[in-house]
Amino acid sequence: MKNFAYTRPRSLGDATEAAGNDGAQIIAGGTTMVDLMKIGVLAPETLVDITGLGDLEGHAVGTDALQFGALARMSKVADDPAVIEAFPALSEALWKAASPQLRNAATLGGNILQRTRCPYFRDTAYAQCNKRDPGSGCAALDGGKTSHHAILGGSEACVAMYPGDFAQTLVAFDAQVMTRGPGGTRTIPFAELHLLPGDTPHVETVLEPGEIVTAITLPRIPAMANSHYLKARDRESYAFAAASAAVGVEMDGDTVRDVRIGLGGVAATPWRARAAEDALRGGPLNEETAREAGRIAFEEAVPLEGSAYKMPLGADVVAGALLTVKSRIGGE
Amino acid sequence: MAQTINTEVTRVDARRKVTGTASYAADSIPAGMLHGALACTAVAMGRIAGIDTARAEAEPGVVAVFTHETLPDYKTVKGFYAGGPGSASFWPMEGTEIRYAGQPFAYVVAETAAAARRGADLIAVRYEEDAAQIHMDPGESFIIGAGEDSEGMTLTKGDIEAGLGAAAQTVEATYRTPFQHHNPMEMFAATAEWRGEQLTVWMPSQSVRTLRGGIAKAYGLPETSVRVLSPFVGGAFGSKAGVTPYAMLTIAAARAVGAPVRLIVTRPQMYTVATFRPETEQKFRLGADADGKLTAFEHVEIAQTSRFDDVVNPGTHMTRSMYACPNIHTEQRLARSDTNSGGFMRAPNEMQTFFGLESAMDELAWKLGMDPVELRRVNDTNRHPVKDVPFSSRSLMESYDAVSRSFGWADRGREVGSMTDGDWLVGYGCATATYPTNMSPSSARVRMQGSGHAYVELAAHDVGTGSYTIFAQIAAAQLGLPVEAVDVVMGEADLPLAPIAGGSTTAASSGSAVHIACTNIARGVAEKVAAQKDGPLAGLDPAQITLENGVLKGPGGESQSLAEALASTPMGEIEAEGQYRHPALTDKALRMTYHGGYGVAGPVTPEMAMFAFGAQMAEVHVHRYTHEIRVPRLHGAFAAGTWLNRKTAHSQLMGGMVWGLGSALHEITEVDTPRARFLNANIAEYLIPVNADVRELRVEMLEERDDYVNPLGVKGIGELGIVGTAAAVGNAVYHATGKRLTAIPMRISDIVSA
Structure with missing residues (x-):
């Protein structure tokens, strides 16, 4: 690990200023940052530790909205009975991520910005990685092993997968991200926070240098209460998703009034399956329509040799998540 | 005096271990100790064209940077499979040659471990790279050795084709097992201190005498001049048995800098600087008459090996010892690829070969329409199938009967896919466990x-x-x-x-x-x-x-x-x-042990065959939508002569079954084929079972008396519990889904694709 300077600002203004300097990186829980520094993928000159900004730690479940400070710990939010009642999928997504130790340390702001687990990104012995070293190529696409790679949203430059769970609930339920940067504060729709890799996979978000995520908010909608996060993984805990789905449903009698579907383990960014939602809205929800929604969710997928299994798997996970919610609601 | 054998006795070192006062090798810090770090190659094949160490040497805290050109007095030993004590025959840093990815090419000594690592990162290296092939090509396999005796790598008894011709049912199947790494919790480490011509080495080791003998011989020192200390070992599983390059490099570096040096190998480097479990293919042809009696038993094992060693763990010796059959043919084959040499990893051939054999036996049972337990019973034997000597004791069917009772085997649905639990498809599977009693x-x-x-x-x-x-x-x-x-x-x-x-x-x-x-x-x-x-x-x-x-x-x-x-x-x-x-025990084996080698009597002596046996049963759930495979129940019954300590023996068998579960569902060292490099060299992505994967795990320990094996009547059990677990799980997956998975680990992607 390269030597680095460390600063722990006391105010958001100081943090923004420090984080805007060349070679500076923000650190909060450190579960991604320290890891990547140890394996030589990141080598910041200065770490700006924002955990001293106590104002960003809280969260609140209101009648109209859910609000989460960027420094709220994963475990604390996951365990809050008010969160569990208002938005079960969000609690489940946090619970099913990482390990207890990591959830105790990691913050929500850091969680949404976590980096890919693509092995070619994480091992600097591979000369080719457009995300780590722009223009160097992509080892995964150059005959590499692609079974943990994106089948949605990838490009010819990069097929790295967004690994998180929590973000799928945010993207599907219209979350917004509050930030503070050198130019002041702004609100970014969560769906616009992450950038598709395209030709510039090293640019992962719309955040400007020095811009700090301060909070995440979600409008409270009826589909939240009937939501579920289903994660398929090769071991029962502490494993990234082979495929996952965050879904929520609002029924009007036997008709779907509102439905939300976020996909994990399959895409380059947090992914919302809008076409699948549209197909369900206004119709019945049953095994047949759930499976059709799953199929539609992956219509535009571009499977690679190693990741072809994610298409049928992802479709089944979407169907399974929808039917679980349906059975919780009751009815037919 | 209370009885102490065959009772539950808590580990005498338990308190020291849980309070941190048990001193492991790397906990010893000689005065003036410096820190070592390895720099390892990115490429898998070729030559070092140039190394620039200037930036590393300029790094604050760095004391010395050694390359193949600058490390004095670096000694090596012969590899294990060439009759020596070394972990492999090829030694890095003897020249410019690169034979595998992650091969050490420089050794940095510094005042702190962090400075040493930084120094290693700052070395600029240029390669002349050649193409490398990391997977074996089974089509290019060969047999080492020859002959018809039990030491030989092929064996033919009777007429296999006639046996297949006479069979009412046959099974022909190939099973595959992957590269795996031991991943002990305690990192590889070596600390070397020279005082004149007196050398002390602290190193976690499975064989301190092998290590001492190898080092002394390499340096031309009397063994009395070399002390090797390994008071506690935090897991080894075969990875800490040999004399390794990282140890010899540390010894040479300590001599060169004139101060004690400690090296702690990083977790990713642990995947390349020592051994691993090679990948294998298990090819079976079985035939049985209508009653299930085997008429033909053919097993060809093809195992991966390096270009410079014939790493042979003869699994067919084990499978042909298992069931009675008049017509037996086995072949032990190797296929080369561009890796470091593999070695032994807990149940080094039994894990792979019994995944194959016991899966094939299950396929045979389904074809015959037989209870798979009964298929084992009709083929059970009290005489060794090849050597025709009696087993000193063999409680295979007692184990099956005990585990059948505890598991509720009789309650299973008789058809594939006949049991469900909500969205889970449910299946039961069984398999045999055995391990040789090596004395x-x-x-x-x-x-x-x-x-x-x-x-x-x-x-x-x-x-x-x-x-x-x-x-x-x-x-x-x-x-x-x-x-x-x-x-x-x-x-x-x-x-x-x-x-x-x-x-x-x-x-x-x-x-x-x-x-x-x-x-x-x-x-x-x-x-x-x-x-x-x-x-x-x-x-x-x-x-x-x-x-x-x-x-x-x-x-x-x-x-x-x-x-x-x-x-x-x-x-x-x-x-x-x-x-x-x-x-x-032969004189040759006795001498071999005194010289640091692995000399044993058995498992088959001129009078007796010595093996421990057991039976495992798994309940597997496969999810209708997520296709996840989970094992809510795993039961095993084992007999292994006298139980010395019922508590630690139970832990050994339980830990073995957990390891077996890992081999079934989790463990694989993933490979980047074009660049011949391991991909998941860390314990986040190299999956092993977590607590949540292990639910009801029951171990039953049967009483067995064996007066032949040794004065205590004890059979070793460190590896027995692993054997057969993967097949039991795979057989249950078939029962649940009708899908026969022929490769481990069995993953979601395999269920979806099958």
């Missing part, structure tokens, strides 16, 4: 004091299995002392000979030596007290005095406790050595 020679020294304390000393190892505890128990039982009154000293090469902690030999072999040493203590005391004027045993013929639970007994019912008798002698203290050698 190594061993010595032990026991010193007893009349005050009631004893010391047991031997160059054996506790790799986490509980050896400290069982040796104390064995001595306590014989000497009539409480277990706490026995101190066991191990993990030093200067102590009496003990074998490599491998092949599940330690408890049975070194335990027997401790037993014999205690018998010799009793004889010595008996001679002394018989010669004395006073005392209950005075004047008796010492040959007629026997030892029973710490009490010396004369022929006429005279008796005296050993401690009392000893206290009455002039010295009040006695020391004795015990040497254990199985009668069937």
